[in-house]
Amino acid sequence: MTIFAIDDEPKALRVLCRAIAEAAQDADIRAFDRPADVIAAVESGEMPDVLFSDAEMPSMSGVELAKTLKLRCPRLNVIFATGFDDYMREALSIHASGYLKK
Numbered sequence: 001m002t003i004f005a006i007d008d009e010p011k012a013l014r015v016l017c018r019a020i021a022e023a024a025q026d027a028d029i030r031a032f033d034r035p036a037d038v039i040a041a042v043e044s045g046e047m048p049d050v051l052f053s054d055a056e057m058p059s060m061s062g063v064e065l066a067k068t069l070k071l072r073c074p075r076l077n078v079i080f081a082t083g084f085d086d087y088m089r090e091a092l093s094i095h096a097s098g099y100l101k102k
Contacts, residue, residue: 004048005051006031008033009054049075053078053080
């Protein structure tokens with residue numbers, strides 16, 4: 001299983017990746033701090049099974065990132081890990097697999 005994790009805050013990304021690694025010990029975890037890098041990875045042929053994403057990032061929201069990725073990976077499971085409740089309704093409208101409040 002390939003899991004992409006993205007957060008623009010380095011400490012939050014480290015914590016997120018550590019938690020994922022503990023829960024999914026056999027997973028291939030790729031960490032990203034910029035949405036553009038996630039999109040580039042998918043455009044180069046990498047297909048994640050799961051995306052753990054912060055919702056609020058400077059260049060592109062996690063919800064917009066998820067919408068973009070779901071066009072290329074329709075079966076992608078998306079889980080938002082964020083402290084912002086503002087994105088919950090929109091996240092659920094794109095059928096996110098989960099929404100974890102930090």
